[in-house]
Amino acid sequence: MNQPRSRPRRKVSQDQIVLPLLDCIENDGGKAHTHDLYDAIALKCGVPEVEQQETTLLAGRNVNVYQRSVRWAQQRARLMGLINSSGRGEWELTGKGRDALRQAAPGIVITIFTTSKGVALFGEAKEAVAHIDDGSLRLILTSPPYPLLREKQYGNKPVEEYLDWLMRIAELWPQKLAGDGSVVLNLGDVFQSGAPMLSTYQERLIIRLEDDLGWKLCSRYAWHNPSKMPAPAEWVTVRRVRVKPSLEQIYWLAPNGEPYADNSQVLVPYSESMRSRIAAGGEKGAVRPSGHELSAGAFDVDNGGAIPPNLIVAANTESNSHYMKACREQDLPVHPARFPGAVPEHFIKLCTMEGDTVYDPFSGSFKTGAEAERLGRNWIGSELMLDYVLGGANRFPDAVLTRQVIGDFRRAADLFA
Known part of the structure; x- marks a missing residue:
């Protein structure tokens, strides 16, 4: 029996993907296919593999959340006049898209x-x-x-x-x-x-x-x-x-x-037991089962935290x-x-x-x-x-x-x- 898939929180919105989308198309010579862009954008945005595989249930079918965000970003970029579809899932930068893409040129800081x-x-x-x-x-x-x-x-x-x-x-x-x-x-x-x-x-x-x-x-x-x-x-x-x-x-x-x-x-705050030990003057002196010996008065100083x-x-x-x-x-x-x-x-x-x-x-x-x-x-x-x-x-x-x-x-x- 199929197990229900989790409904993940969307980590990367379509607005956040538009700029990396343009960058990745430019890096591929000005044209790129949607399937190639999935990995390229994930690399550009630092999206780990675990998040790239998340799915959710929409209209009775499982949909990859990250890939859906990329497709929405493509449509948003198209409506903004930044890219055009050249057919069969391939997208091409427009002149306006190249103007919007402001990536540092080599040698320029x-x-x-x-x-x-x-x-x-x-x-x-x-x-x-x-x-x-x-x-x-x-x-x-x-x-x-x-x-x-x-x-x-x-x-x-x-x-x-x-x-x-x-x-x-x-x-x-x-x-x-x-x-x-x-x-x-x-x-x-x-x-x-x-x-x-x-x-x-x-x-x-x-x-x-x-x-x-x-x-x-x-x-x-x-x-x-x-x-x-x-x-x-x-x-x-x-x-x-x-x-x-x-x-x-x-x-x-x-x-x-x-x-x-x-x-x-x-330093981090002492635990309640450590604060009690300091207040009592430290350890009474004992040998632990591991053989480690605690001398009397050990841990009696308040150093401001652990x-x-x-x-x-x-x-x-x-x-x-x-x-x-x-x-x-x-x-x-x-x-x-x-x-x-x-x-x-x-x-x-x-x-x-x-x-x-x-x-x-x-x-x-x-x-x-x-x-x-x-x-x-x-x-x-x-x-x-x-x-x-x-x-x-x-x-x-x-x-x-x-x-x-x-x-x-x-x-x-x-x-x-």
């Missing part, structure tokens, strides 16, 4: 906005890092886009090519970091196509960073997102051969040697923040892959001091920069898509856009009138 503590750059990650002073960063914290596991004709990066691409960018980072600087990478899990098996691209990347670049792994973290959907539905809710994946991997790395860190800056584990619990449920409302009011796309604040907050507090500089090469919605500024750090962010940079300015009350960009933005807004 432009400052789009500044704040009292930060600067937002419009440019490719490999190009933008060249504009950062050597030794000026204490922390590079980012979530690179996901690799593509299905080989397609349009040329998006399969796993091996993805690893080569990311290695070419990462090899530039150590020179920009202080000698005691850190790199923190959020690398989400990706299921293999058509099978309930995970890619091992994260492990392969970490090994290459150590073997080829000499980096050292300080710690593995897991980010537990309680709001994750039970997906892929095929393996979790239909065949029931996998459990709900709610963890994402985070790797703390040292490119130049022993990094600065201070875990007293990330040392946290390498597990970050943070739900990614943002739905009506100031950033999102402001982007909608300005007809800007909301970036579909956003950090919850607790993730960058932990590493910024652990690996930097006030006044240090944090860099996010794939800034997206500029959440890392916003957390760095809130915590008294300086920040630099770079992003490939101009509209995402403009939207990211909404996270900063004192953001100042360059005069030229404001004029370009107003002219571009006429395209969508």
